[in-house]
Amino acid sequence: xxxxxxxxxxxxxxxxxxxxxxxxxxxxxxxxxxxxxxxxxxxxxxxxxxxxxxxxxxxxxxxxxxxxxxxxxxxxxxxxxxxxxxxxxxxxxxxxxxxxxxxxxxxxxxxxxxxxxxxxxxxxxxxxxxxxxxxxxxxxxxxxxxxxxxxxxxxxxxxxxxxxxxxxxxxxxxxxxxxxxxxxxxxxxxxxxxxxxxxxxxxxxxxxxxxxxxxxxxxxxxxxxxxxxxxxxxxxxxxxxxxxxxxxxxxxxxxxxxxxxxxxxxxxxxxxxxxxxxxxxxxxxxxxxxxxxxxxxxxxxxxxxxxxxxxxxxxxxxxxxxxxxxxxxxxxxxxxxxxxxxxxxxxxxxxxxxxxxxxxxxxxxxxxxxxxxxxxxxxxxxxxxxxxxxxxxxxxxxxxxxxxxxxxxxxxxxxxxxxxxxxxxxxxxxxxxxxxxxxxxxxxxxx
Amino acid sequence: xxxxxxxxxxxxxxxxxxxxxxxxxxxxxxxxxxxxxxxxxxxxxxxxxxxxxxxxxxxxxxxxxxxxxxxxxxxxxxxxxxxxxxxxxxxxxxxxxxxxxxxxxxxxxxxxxxxxxxxxxxxxxxxxxxxxxxxxxxxxxxxxxxxxxxxxxxxxxxxxxxxxxxxxxxxxxxxxxxxxxxxxxxxxxxxxxxxxxxxxxxxxxxxxxxxxxxxxxxxxxxxxxxxxxxxxxxxxxxxxxxxxxxxxxxxxxxxxxxxxxxxxxxxxxxxxxxxxxxxxx
Numbered sequence: 001x002x003x004x005x006x007x008x009x010x011x012x013x014x015x016x017x018x019x020x021x022x023x024x025x026x027x028x029x030x031x032x033x034x035x036x037x038x039x040x041x042x043x044x045x046x047x048x049x050x051x052x053x054x055x056x057x058x059x060x061x062x063x064x065x066x067x068x069x070x071x072x073x074x075x076x077x078x079x080x081x082x083x084x085x086x087x088x089x090x091x092x093x094x095x096x097x098x099x100x101x102x103x104x105x106x107x108x109x110x111x112x113x114x115x116x117x118x119x120x121x122x123x124x125x126x127x128x129x130x131x132x133x134x135x136x137x138x139x140x141x142x143x144x145x146x147x148x149x150x151x152x153x154x155x156x157x158x159x160x161x162x163x164x165x166x167x168x169x170x171x172x173x174x175x176x177x178x179x180x181x182x183x184x185x186x187x188x189x190x191x192x193x194x195x196x197x198x199x200x201x202x203x204x205x206x207x208x209x210x211x212x213x214x215x216x217x218x219x220x221x222x223x224x225x226x227x228x229x230x231x232x233x234x235x236x237x238x239x240x241x242x243x244x245x246x247x248x249x250x251x252x253x254x255x256x257x258x259x260x261x262x263x264x265x266x267x268x269x270x271x272x273x274x275x276x277x278x279x280x281x282x283x284x285x286x287x288x289x290x291x292x293x294x295x296x297x298x299x300x301x302x303x304x305x306x307x308x309x310x311x312x313x314x315x316x317x318x319x320x321x322x323x324x325x326x327x328x329x330x331x332x333x334x335x336x337x338x339x340x341x342x343x344x345x346x347x348x349x350x351x352x353x354x355x356x357x358x359x360x361x362x363x364x365x366x367x368x369x370x371x372x373x374x375x376x377x378x379x380x381x382x383x384x385x386x387x388x389x390x391x392x393x394x395x396x397x398x399x400x401x402x403x404x405x406x407x408x409x410x411x412x413x414x415x416x417x418x419x420x421x422x423x424x425x426x427x428x429x430x431x432x433x434x435x436x437x438x439x440x441x442x443x444x445x446x447x
Numbered sequence: 448x449x450x451x452x453x454x455x456x457x458x459x460x461x462x463x464x465x466x467x468x469x470x471x472x473x474x475x476x477x478x479x480x481x482x483x484x485x486x487x488x489x490x491x492x493x494x495x496x497x498x499x500x501x502x503x504x505x506x507x508x509x510x511x512x513x514x515x516x517x518x519x520x521x522x523x524x525x526x527x528x529x530x531x532x533x534x535x536x537x538x539x540x541x542x543x544x545x546x547x548x549x550x551x552x553x554x555x556x557x558x559x560x561x562x563x564x565x566x567x568x569x570x571x572x573x574x575x576x577x578x579x580x581x582x583x584x585x586x587x588x589x590x591x592x593x594x595x596x597x598x599x600x601x602x603x604x605x606x607x608x609x610x611x612x613x614x615x616x617x618x619x620x621x622x623x624x625x626x627x628x629x630x631x632x633x634x635x636x637x638x639x640x641x642x643x644x645x646x647x648x649x650x651x652x653x654x655x656x657x658x659x660x661x662x663x664x665x666x667x668x669x670x671x672x673x674x675x676x677x678x679x680x681x682x683x684x685x686x687x688x689x690x691x692x693x694x695x696x697x698x699x700x701x702x703x704x705x706x707x708x709x710x711x712x713x714x715x716x717x718x719x720x721x722x723x724x725x726x727x728x
Binding site: 097098228232 | 501531
């Protein structure tokens with residue numbers, strides 16, 4: 001460990017592992033440390049023993065739940081959108097080789113006490129029970145408009161300027177009702193609150209396109225999910241980093257962050273050992289005095305023995321409860337996966353309910369969502385601070401990731417990865433396609 | 448060879464894709480064993496295998512073609528930081544120790560335990576005592592593996608099998624390499640009997656090899672190929688491949704879909720160069 005590196009990375013969450021992989025591929029000398037004896041940090045997937053260690057003071061998991069090894073329980077619920085940027089990073093870095101993905105079977109939205117499939121194109125809009133007969137035509141027109149839009153072809157614009165018109169006015173232009181606006185904004189554009197209504201419609205347009213094109217890719221929902229849980233993602237990028245020379249140390253406490261006389265990062269101390277580098281990238285838990293809380297998220301991991309009612313016995317599903325439906329300010333998400341995804345023993349389902357905390361009794365806030373799940377066999381609830389770094393890192397060379405928010409996909413995580421990379425290197429992050437292995441082998445052979 | 452893997456493979460049968468993982472303490476010769484098996488080469492002070500996710504090597508066995516997809520640890524074993532993903536879905540594992548270092552056998556045993564706890568239930572595990580070339584010929588134990596092609600060993604530095612020897616921040620493996628550099632022969636610390644007895648007790652295949660001379664190396668992979676439940680593997684991969692759109696949760700193939708012309712699951716990238724000298728069985 002006593003050595004000089006280019007970058008020290010603390011914590012093996014997804015953000016840290018992607019950056020570690022990128023830095024190693026670039027030829028930087030990376031030391032990657034985690035205090036836990038498992039990969040993933042806050043975004044890990046845990047087995048039963050680890051789960052009970054975390055939530056039940058190390059109590060013995062009930063024998064009827066099955067084998068430890070059958071469980072990979074996500075701490076942070078997310079699905080990956082088939083067309084989102086992170087997927088491109090996975091394919092370009094060849095990390096997909098280590099992973100196996102399954103399509104998520106359905107994407108549902110809650111409205112007036114029942115849940116229905118989210119219409120994702122003009123054809124589904126015509127048949128959705130979510131909106132009335134006349135509204136259907138308006139919804140269909142709106143979706144057609146969005147899909148036909150071309151930036152450089154004014155004939156597709158119908159007088160709309162995406163960069164100036166607010167989202168709310170775009171809805172009004174198509175005469176869409178509040179309820180329809182609600183599910184477009186929350187179930188398709190995946191906004192977690194209503195602030196978007198008063199911003200330029202461009203971002204909403206981009207988000208709807210991401211949703212629709214992701215659905216178009218595999219058919220049933222916009223989402224895909226890795227076998228063995230989301231914890232496979234950081235592990236995959238960690239392997240990428242290691243293959244390019246990154247050094248990995250798990251189960252290694254970080255006792256002190258060392259700074260030079262000017263307050264710039266110098267290294268880390270673990271016990272008697274120190275390692276040095278010009279910069280550090282890490283998750284907020286390693287820098288408690290350099291981050292501030294901006295909110296809290298509640299997550300309830302629920303073990304079920306039956307699929308969620310009203311979803312047609314799907315083995316994986318997302319349900320969004322838009323805030324207005326419950327008189328809240330933030331949506332509640334339910335993400336359900338099952339033994340089909342090798343995340344729990346056969347016959348079980350894992351549903352995670354999550355939302356931004358708005359009151360002093362967060363558990364009460366999610367009750368309406370828990371009710372949708374049917375009988376709950378076991379439940380693990382956590383409330384965590386969402387933090388952001390106090391500074392951007394350019395003065396002390398300490399680049400801290402944001403903690404995982406309540407969103408249902410990885411868009412904000414990838415945004416943070418790009419931001420950190422740019423702050424740390426001064427360059428835009430460009431993920432190039434890796435040379436093929438044949439080419440590498442040829443290079444090695446001739447060297 | 449690498450240009451059209453599919454057509455060249457159809458000479459007899461569709462190759463059976465087998466994931467094989469290497470395990471063992473740092474500097475026991477894991478990468479060198481693979482290099483010997485896949486390219487019939489040996490490099491003293493082998494360069495780190497930068498950028499290779501895994502190498503593939505075909506092995507013909509009677510009427511079957513087994514395509515080994517061989518995963519190296521990428522140095523993550525050094526500080527006991529190997530991700531569980533590594534041995535996920537492995538059909539076979541080669542757990543390597545150094546016959547001149549008793550401690551490396553102890554480490555191998557803990558890897559075997561870990562595999563039996565975490566890996567596929569029917570994973571085929573081979574325990575391999577490597578670096579026979581370091582042992583004075585007179586002290587070599589009973590040979591179990593047939594000698595294949597013995598190339599003349601180049602004298603000089605002994606192998607320092609590190610994924611990244613120059614990056615090793617620890618003293619353990621670093622000093623190991625330095626120490627062995629000026630020693631020609633070393634006393635054997637693990638006898639064949641000892642290795643065999645443990646392997647028998649734990650239900651493993653047992654081999655002794657020299658990646659440097661090539662002795663016994665092919666045999667490891669041939670015997671593993673013989674023991675693999677190939678019918679099961681084949682039927683499972685066919686099931687996955689034929690999973691239709693209406694079969695519950697559907698597997699998706701990111702690589703194919705994104706049009707890079709290379710597929711992930713099912714028929715993984717044919718990355719091997721130098722595939723000319725596969726198993727000659």
